[in-house]
Amino acid sequence: MTVDPSVIGTEFPPTDLTVDAGRLRFFAKAIGETNPVYTDVAAAKAAGYSNLPVPPTFLFSIELDSPDPFSWLSDLGVDLRYVLHGEQAFTYHSIAYPGETLTATSTITDVYSKKGGALDFIVKDTAVTRADGSAVADLKSVLVVRNPGVGK
Structure with missing residues (x-):
């Protein structure tokens, strides 16, 4: 059709x-992201972020939550x-x-x-x-x- x-x-x-921070860490691990700014709050803050930033492709998963x-x-x-x-x-x-x-x-x-x-x-x-x-x-x-x- x-x-x-x-x-x-x-x-x-x-x-x-x-x-959720735990979900962000899990997502980073699942995609093989090794940059600690996505898994370690101290590393994220040292890099200038206020907290763990959402990994770039994470936003695709929002709709998968329905x-x-x-x-x-x-x-x-x-x-x-x-x-x-x-x-x-x-x-x-x-x-x-x-x-x-x-x-x-x-x-x-x-x-x-x-x-x-x-x-x-x-x-x-x-x-x-x-x-x-x-x-x-x-x-x-x-x-x-x-x-x-x-x-x-």
Whole structure:
């Protein structure tokens, strides 16, 4: 099933996450980050941070905290067996720290096909803000949906 371009502009309910220092340490370890500013408060403060800074790609995980983070794809009729993560980009505006509540708000900004419809691309832009509305980062992800049987 191909993705209908009429879903462009679809906005999703925001996802909130209160940043936890333990979670940041775990994330840094999971991605192989060895810089102690992401795991040791003293090292972070020595480097000029007020606390452990949120590692650069951590913000991608905010939406994964929702009960069913991929339900939006199912709602579009996308079979998750045929989805690939194609691209991720980050534009940072400020550093986030433990104790802050961040909100991720996403919108589908583009849908297009390639290879005669065999591949659909869904572009989702996400704004991450603090409780006061100040910008932390803008994320862009591109998912690739393979449409078996199309274009053969």
